Amino acid sequence: MRVAVECQSPLLQKSLELFLTKYLSASKKCDIIIRDETCLGDERCFYVGSEAEADLQKPFSKSQLILALEKKYNELYGRDEEEAMEIKKEYEEEESMDFSILQKRIEFLTQEYQANILRAVKAFYEK
Numbered sequence: 001m002r003v004a005v006e007c008q009s010p011l012l013q014k015s016l017e018l019f020l021t022k023y024l025s026a027s028k029k030c031d032i033i034i035r036d037e038t039c040l041g042d043e044r045c046f047y048v049g050s051e052a053e054a055d056l057q058k059p060f061s062k063s064q065l066i067l068a069l070e071k072k073y074n075e076l077y078g079r080d081e082e083e084a085m086e087i088k089k090e091y092e093e094e095e096s097m098d099f100s101i102l103q104k105r106i107e108f109l110t111q112e113y114q115a116n117i118l119r120a121v122k123a124f125y126e127k
Helices: 010-019 062-077 081-126
Strands: 003-006 032-035 045-049
Touching: 003 010, 010 062, 032 062, 045 062
Parallel strands: 003 032, 032 045
Antiparallel strands: none
16 A cells, blocks of 8 residues: 655655655655545545545554555455455554563663662662
């Protein structure tokens, strides 16, 4: 899935670009164009707004955005269920890998902090 972002709001533009870094593409080569204003006549258009007719209503999370984009992509290009599940599984694995890296970093910092405290306590009582 290739996505282009064309928003009037600079904040929404940057947020969407950060959420979709691995999906970003030029507007001429993309499958879906995300906009923050209604667009008529372009079936590739994905409208993000506060209105009920929006494809994705604000506020939204990264996972809601990805799922809504996958749904739109499936509607446009008719992906089968098995392929859609495979993409979802890849996305979930990426997020879990990021969490494991964070968890290891926290464990390392905690152990380092504990060693520093023990060193300080030993130094205090050895005097």
